[in-house]
Amino acid sequence: MTSPKPSPEATSDPTGTKPLRADARRNRERILAAAEAVFAEKGPSASTDEVAAHAGVAIGTVFKHFPTKQALLQAIMKDLLARLTQEVDTLATDDAPGEALFTFITRMVEQAAQKRTVVGLLAETGIDLQVADSVQLLREGIEALLTRSQQAGTVREDIHLDEVIALLTGLCQGALHAGWDRDLQRRTLAIVFEGLRPFEARGGAAGTYS
Amino acid sequence: MTSPKPSPEATSDPTGTKPLRADARRNRERILAAAEAVFAEKGPSASTDEVAAHAGVAIGTVFKHFPTKQALLQAIMKDLLARLTQEVDTLATDDAPGEALFTFITRMVEQAAQKRTVVGLLAETGIDLQVADSVQLLREGIEALLTRSQQAGTVREDIHLDEVIALLTGLCQGALHAGWDRDLQRRTLAIVFEGLRPFEARGGAAGTYS
Amino acid sequence: MTSPKPSPEATSDPTGTKPLRADARRNRERILAAAEAVFAEKGPSASTDEVAAHAGVAIGTVFKHFPTKQALLQAIMKDLLARLTQEVDTLATDDAPGEALFTFITRMVEQAAQKRTVVGLLAETGIDLQVADSVQLLREGIEALLTRSQQAGTVREDIHLDEVIALLTGLCQGALHAGWDRDLQRRTLAIVFEGLRPFEARGGAAGTYS
Amino acid sequence: MTSPKPSPEATSDPTGTKPLRADARRNRERILAAAEAVFAEKGPSASTDEVAAHAGVAIGTVFKHFPTKQALLQAIMKDLLARLTQEVDTLATDDAPGEALFTFITRMVEQAAQKRTVVGLLAETGIDLQVADSVQLLREGIEALLTRSQQAGTVREDIHLDEVIALLTGLCQGALHAGWDRDLQRRTLAIVFEGLRPFEARGGAAGTYS
DNA sequence: TATGAATGAGTATTCATTCAT
DNA sequence: TATGAATGAATACTCATTCAT
Numbered sequence: 001m002t003s004p005k006p007s008p009e010a011t012s013d014p015t016g017t018k019p020l021r022a023d024a025r026r027n028r029e030r031i032l033a034a035a036e037a038v039f040a041e042k043g044p045s046a047s048t049d050e051v052a053a054h055a056g057v058a059i060g061t062v063f064k065h066f067p068t069k070q071a072l073l074q075a076i077m078k079d080l081l082a083r084l085t086q087e088v089d090t091l092a093t094d095d096a097p098g099e100a101l102f103t104f105i106t107r108m109v110e111q112a113a114q115k116r117t118v119v120g121l122l123a124e125t126g127i128d129l130q131v132a133d134s135v136q137l138l139r140e141g142i143e144a145l146l147t148r149s150q151q152a153g154t155v156r157e158d159i160h161l162d163e164v165i166a167l168l169t170g171l172c173q174g175a176l177h178a179g180w181d182r183d184l185q186r187r188t189l190a191i192v193f194e195g196l197r198p199f200e201a202r203g204g205a206a207g208t209y210s
Numbered sequence: 211m212t213s214p215k216p217s218p219e220a221t222s223d224p225t226g227t228k229p230l231r232a233d234a235r236r237n238r239e240r241i242l243a244a245a246e247a248v249f250a251e252k253g254p255s256a257s258t259d260e261v262a263a264h265a266g267v268a269i270g271t272v273f274k275h276f277p278t279k280q281a282l283l284q285a286i287m288k289d290l291l292a293r294l295t296q297e298v299d300t301l302a303t304d305d306a307p308g309e310a311l312f313t314f315i316t317r318m319v320e321q322a323a324q325k326r327t328v329v330g331l332l333a334e335t336g337i338d339l340q341v342a343d344s345v346q347l348l349r350e351g352i353e354a355l356l357t358r359s360q361q362a363g364t365v366r367e368d369i370h371l372d373e374v375i376a377l378l379t380g381l382c383q384g385a386l387h388a389g390w391d392r393d394l395q396r397r398t399l400a401i402v403f404e405g406l407r408p409f410e411a412r413g414g415a416a417g418t419y420s
Numbered sequence: 421m422t423s424p425k426p427s428p429e430a431t432s433d434p435t436g437t438k439p440l441r442a443d444a445r446r447n448r449e450r451i452l453a454a455a456e457a458v459f460a461e462k463g464p465s466a467s468t469d470e471v472a473a474h475a476g477v478a479i480g481t482v483f484k485h486f487p488t489k490q491a492l493l494q495a496i497m498k499d500l501l502a503r504l505t506q507e508v509d510t511l512a513t514d515d516a517p518g519e520a521l522f523t524f525i526t527r528m529v530e531q532a533a534q535k536r537t538v539v540g541l542l543a544e545t546g547i548d549l550q551v552a553d554s555v556q557l558l559r560e561g562i563e564a565l566l567t568r569s570q571q572a573g574t575v576r577e578d579i580h581l582d583e584v585i586a587l588l589t590g591l592c593q594g595a596l597h598a599g600w601d602r603d604l605q606r607r608t609l610a611i612v613f614e615g616l617r618p619f620e621a622r623g624g625a626a627g628t629y630s
Numbered sequence: 631m632t633s634p635k636p637s638p639e640a641t642s643d644p645t646g647t648k649p650l651r652a653d654a655r656r657n658r659e660r661i662l663a664a665a666e667a668v669f670a671e672k673g674p675s676a677s678t679d680e681v682a683a684h685a686g687v688a689i690g691t692v693f694k695h696f697p698t699k700q701a702l703l704q705a706i707m708k709d710l711l712a713r714l715t716q717e718v719d720t721l722a723t724d725d726a727p728g729e730a731l732f733t734f735i736t737r738m739v740e741q742a743a744q745k746r747t748v749v750g751l752l753a754e755t756g757i758d759l760q761v762a763d764s765v766q767l768l769r770e771g772i773e774a775l776l777t778r779s780q781q782a783g784t785v786r787e788d789i790h791l792d793e794v795i796a797l798l799t800g801l802c803q804g805a806l807h808a809g810w811d812r813d814l815q816r817r818t819l820a821i822v823f824e825g826l827r828p829f830e831a832r833g834g835a836a837g838t839y840s
Numbered sequence: 841t842a843t844g845a846a847t848g849a850g851t852a853t854t855c856a857t858t859c860a861t
Numbered sequence: 862t863a864t865g866a867a868t869g870a871a872t873a874c875t876c877a878t879t880c881a882t
Binding site (some may be wrong): 842843844845846847848849850851852853854855856857858859860861 | 863864865866867868869870871872873874875876877878879880881882
Binding site (some may be wrong): 031045084098159160162163166167169171172173174175180184187191192193194195196199201 | 255282303368371372376377379380381382383384385390394397398400401402403404406407409
């Protein structure tokens with residue numbers, strides 16, 4: 001049972017929620033991990049039953065923790081966004097300020113390509129997941145990366161956060177669904193990064209074409 | 211009950227299929243059109259019943275023409291790809307060779323953003339749609355556009371078809387799911403186009419940022 | 421399969437509904453009859469599955485005809501009310517005008533006592549069945565009976581329709597739940613009828629006590 | 631968390647039960663009170679969880695005291711019957727012997743109409759509640775009232791206890807489900823009371839019609 | 841060939857009851 | 862003894878697919 005377990009800080013309850021009993025908390029984690037795995041593999045239309053089976057609990061337990069399938073999807077989404085935000089924050093305090101944004105985008109695309117992440121799938125189902133808060137946190141993190149990159153002169157000043165997120169979304173979705181291999185990822189990202197750079201910085205580190 | 215029927219060439223059967231009676235053919239068209247409309251609006255999880263109702267035929271008729279829901283989705287996909295290929299071919303013989311690729315990408319993204327097109331949704335369902343032939347035709351069309359643009363000097367020589375298609379896919383998916391508005395589309399595409407241009411053509415027509 | 425089949429006129433569609441195919445209509449009747457039997461025996465919390473099994477059809481067929489359990493209950497209710505209204509109307513044109521109301525009440529109570537009728541059960545579940553129209557028809561029928569009885573001098577002039585219906589409801593519920601035997605029914609009704617008679621008519625035909 | 635506890639005599643265990651610890655007894659009372667309130671409001675299909683929550687105890691505690699939902703319903707029923715018996719006994723020693731039965735019936739109907747009492751709901755569930763002993767006590771109390779009324783000359787000699795209880799049951803059920811307003815209650819009861827009176831006492835105090 | 845009724849496996853969700861903490 | 866997490870059977874409802882009319 002060595003599924004990718006969500007980092008503790010990501011799944012920590014919002015303050016104010018009464019702490020769960022040890023076994024309950026353990027099950028919650030297992031369910032979340034199972035759900036992430038199952039939905040990642042089969043898409044969000046996978047049955048809750050399957051999630052329960054994968055987690056090794058009864059179906060009732062899943063619904064005790066997440067009273068709706070929606071709620072379960074939301075929880076995964078929040079978890080994921082929290083981990084991304086965390087990663088963004090780490091990058092933001094790293095040394096190479098100019099490359100931070102490029103690195104982050106690259107990592108996200110890599111992840112998306114690897115596993116059929118939930119991120120993308122969520123949107124598709126038309127389910128409105130109301131994870132606005134978590135999204136906002138991530139936006140802020142990305143904005144910080146963008147600003148730093150612009151100050152470092154590796155991204156044009158006239159680029160807005162919206163475009164960056166649009167590109168990020170599109171690239172992830174593309175990578176996710178079309179199953180780009182590493183090489184294709186690299187070359188595709190290189191093109192986009194080239195488009196983000198100021199004229200005087202073109203042909204930079206990320207821009208090596210075969 | 212005369213719904214807007216797809217153009218005949220778009221729905222043409224692959225050669226080798228036995229010709230249908232006139233009324234059967236008419237029904238086939240109506241079902242396809244209905245399916246495209248319904249799936250475009252509600253996603254591929256819309257029920258076949260709804261498609262039948264929208265087409266004004268009984269459910270049995272739908273399954274007579276397309277023995278599986280899968281088959282119906284496939285047919286739509288092929289239809290769509292055929293129309294895109296058609297559009298590509300038209301663009302390829304236009305006068306402005308340098309802008310043809312950019313124009314095509316822009317149009318596709320616009321369409322994807324406008325209607326919840328099937329394109330994107332198909333991939334998501336994880337269904338393997340086996341439309342390889344149709345895709346190949348489109349690939350070839352796009353390749354022609356790419357070559358012409360490169361010859362015209364508006365796209366870098368070191369760009370491959372794979373990256374172009376990867377970008378196209380990602381941008382469409384992004385536009386589709388994230389609901390970009392026209393302005394955001396324009397700015398996002400401008401960045402990508404900038405990345406596609408050779409150094410000496412940078413800051414070209416498509417690259418005006420707010 | 422000789423369950424009490426609803427009379428044709430009771431189940432006839434409101435005009436304007438497209439006529440069903442013969443087999444569909446037959447199934448509809450069977451489902452209704454089965455539902456009436458099952459709910460009558462086990463109360464409205466009986467499962468729809470059981471109704472389907474009892475009717476010898478698949479569960480989907482039940483839901484095709486009655487898209488909701490509610491709808492099924494409603495249909496039974498309407499059916500029942502229609503039959504009651506019918507009975508009321510017959511009584512209203514009978515010869516013995518003075519006894520018509522008493523006869524009707526007696527019959528209803530008898531029926532309620534016999535089978536765990538749906539009437540009573542419906543109210544209990546807290547389900548709002550929206551059969552107002554059908555109820556109104558029955559009210560009008562009962563009102564006619566009441567008026568005739570009053571004109572015949574067997575019911576006091578100062579009795580209103582509301583009280584009659586209240587008594588009818590209470591007596592049916594009581595008979596239904598408490599399982600009164602025939603003799604107890606008779607004696608209980610005799611008391612109520614006695615209360616309905618004018619002073620000068622007391623000790624009338626219905627009022628023989630042990 | 632001091633909810634309105636039922637009076638001690640009402641909840642007294644049948645003799646022979648081993649005495650509970652003080653806190654356990656307190657919990658028992660709270661659960662009973664909560665159950666009565668919850669079931670009164672939502673009907674007997676309300677969940678045991680809700681009862682537990684309302685009582686401020688854990689679900690396990692409820693099942694410790696009442697090993698089955700059935701048992702809980704039974705206990706409420708007994709409690710209720712005990713209170714009614716108590717009320718009957720009080721009335722039986724009151725001064726106005728002739729009106730005692732009428733008063734009792736009136737009160738019961740009033741209560742039934744006011745709150746979605748459990749009384750009525752119990753019968754509906756089809757659950758056999760085995761509260762024969764408690765019922766017997768109540769029967770005896772009512773019989774006493776009946777006898778006194780007959781001796782006082784306000785109720786006919788040929789009326790039996792069974793009919794009185796039948797009427798009582800029916801009227802309560804009717805009032806409960808049909809939601810009679812006070813005025814309708816009054817007029818309906820007046821009719822029944824009139825039916826109970828001997829000829830020479832007709833048009834008595836309770837018999838004023840609009 | 842078209843129709844549309846019937847099928848029945850599948851899905852989310854609830855809830856009485858059990859049992860480890 | 863109290864807690865409350867876990868259980869899992871049950872239930873209403875959906876929908877792709879089949880087949881008699």
